[in-house]
Amino acid sequence: MILVIVGIMVGLAAGFTLAYYILIPRAVKKVKDDLQNQLKAAKQDSESILKRANEEAEHLKKKALIEGREELHKLREEQEKEFKRDREELKQWEERISRREDNIDKKEETIEKARQQVENERIAVETMKEEAEKKLFHLSELTMEEARDIVLKRAEEIYEHDLAQKLKQLKDQYDEEGSRYAKWVIVNSIQRYAADYTGDVTVSTVSLPSDEMKGRIIGREGRNIRAFEKLTGSDLVIDDTPEVVVVSCFNPLRRAIAKMTLDKLVEDGRIHPARIEEMYEKSKKEIYNEIKEAGQEALMKVGIPSMHPELVKLLGRLKFRTSYGQNVLQHSIEVAHLAALMASELGLNVDKVKRGAILHDIGKAVDHEIEGSHSIIGGEIAKRFGEKNQVVNMIQYHHGETEAITPEAVLVAAADAVSASRPGARRESLDMYIKRLESLENIATGFKHIEKAYAIQAGREIRVIVEPEKVDDILAEKLAMDIAKKIEEELEYPGVIKVTVIRERRSVSYAS
Structure with a gap:
């Protein structure tokens, strides 16, 4: 039994040995050979696929190239x-x-030939005419001038009485008809346009909520009223009249600004020098806006579509200008209407007449700033802002200082005279009064180192503001005497004029 077992074990060992050394290597080799064969086959397949892909790409490339060439x-x-x-x-x-x-x-050649032919014929005619005249003068032994003088003298001798009589008849006839027609045109124009006039005054009243406000307007030791009068160039009259303060100034523009300033101060309730300055600047801006609107409204009333903005502003300033008590802007509007009506009756240029008439007194808006007649100044201003020469001539002619170049200029002058001569339109005394006040201010400003000068109290006082850096207290007193002396020498005036020289210096600083 043991031997059998041993024999079996020896057989198994021999089998394992045989398998390890003979069978396994053979199997491994076979597997390896199979793998190599598969790898080789796969490589051959990939090369074949790559080749086919390259061939197909080359084919597509050639096809696209052929199609592109064809396109x-x-x-x-x-x-x-x-x-x-x-x-x-x-x-x-x-x-x-x-x-x-x-x-x-071809047409040019034909025209040139025709022109040349006409020129040749004209030359031939002129030659024949000259020859005929030479023969005639040779036969009569007279020159052309002598023959003409003889004919005219003979005709004058024969028809002298008849010509004189006919000339007298025509002159009488046209004088009568012209006078009658001119009267008809003027009367008809005045009837078609009639405007009311209200004489301007030199004072304005301001209503107060209570008499307690008068004390606030005056201020402590009068500082508020002094600041107000110095800034506005007007005079405040505070008397016993209940709840009323009067603003007095001969210059309507200053008076309007002063009144508006005082109205704002009364409404606000806070009255002190700084607030007065603030309200004064605000009122001045509003008044200048009102001036612009007044100019535009005047153009609209007259029917003038457009004008240079600077001329519109100057036209609006005439609202605060008077001449012999007559408001100059209203006078200009009336002159424009009258001149336009007369121009329409006479068949002249209505639009041109309106333009010249509404601007005929434009020089009065700046005549206190520029030396010269207001008509000449106005013409130069209009020319500077693009108005035509005919309009400039209307402005400069209306007082006869230049020659009229158009009938429209004569119409503007006539309309100006008609408007000024209407009953109640003007007061000569007021104009003389205003000129006296202007002369008073001009005398004061004629001295050196004068900043501003205001005539107040209806011309009974002149207040002069000097430059404090250049005039000390002693020079201020001397300046007051010099101004008073010059006023005595150059002005005619009733009563006594008080000269007040004001020297004020302000130092301002801010803490932050």
């Missing part, structure tokens, strides 16, 4: 056909233009 050839053929059509059309246009040029050249 390019097709486009080139279409472009060449289009170019060919364009060349044919251009050639046709060139042929048409060439034919037209040939026709024009």
Whole structure:
């Protein structure tokens, strides 16, 4: 039994040995050979696939190249056909233009020949005329001037009485008709346009909520009222009249600004020098806006569509200008209407007349700033802002300072005279009064180092503000005496004029 077991074990051992050294290597080799064969086959398959792919790509490339060439050839053929059509059309246009040029050249040649023929005939006629005149004068032994003088003298001798009589008849007839027609035109124009006038005054009243407000307007030791009067150039009259303060100033523009400033201060309730300055600047801006609106409204009333903005502003300033008590802006509007009505009756240029008439007193808006007559100044201003020479002539002619170049200029002058001479339109004393106040201010500003000068109290006082850096207290006293002396020498005035020289210096600093 043991031997059997041993034999079995020896057999198993021999089998394992045989399998390890003979069978297993053979199996491994076989597997390895199979793997190598499979790898080789796979490599051959991949090379075959890659080759086919390259061949297919090359085929697609060639196909795309062929298709692109065909498309390019097709486009080139279409472009060449289009170019060919364009060349044919251009050639046709060139042929048409060439034919037209040939026709024009032929017509020019024909015209030139005709013109030359006419010129030759004219020269021949002139030559014949000269020869005939020479023969005539040779036969009569007279020159052309002598023959003309003889004929005219003979005709004058024969018909002198008849011509004089006829001339007198025509003159009387046209004088009578002209006078009658001129009166009819003026009367008809005045009837068609009638405006009311209200004489301007030199004072304005401001209503107060209570008499306690008067003390606040005056301020501590009068500082508020002094600041107000100095800033506005007007005079505040505070008397026993209940709840009323009077603003007095001969300059309507200053008076309007002062009144508006005081109205705002009363409404606000806070009255002190800084607040007065603030309200004054605000009121001045509003008044200047009102000036612009007044100018635009005047143009609208007259019917003028457009004008330079600076002329519109100057026209609006005439609202605060008076002449012999007559408001200059209302006067200008009336002159424009009257001149336009007369121009329509006479068949003249209505639009041109309106433009010249509404601007005829524009120089009065700045005549206190520029030396010279307001009509000449106004014409130069209008010319500077693009108005035509005919309009400029209307402005400068209306007081006869230049010669009229158009009938419209005469109409503007006539309309100005009609408007000014209407009953109640003007007061000469007011104009003389205003001129006296202006002269008073001009005398004061004629001295050195004067910043501003205001005539107040109806011309009974002149307040002069000097430059504090250049005038000390001693010079201020001397300046007051010099101004008073010059006023005595150059002005005629009733009563006494008080000269007040104000020297004020302000130092301002801010803490932050």
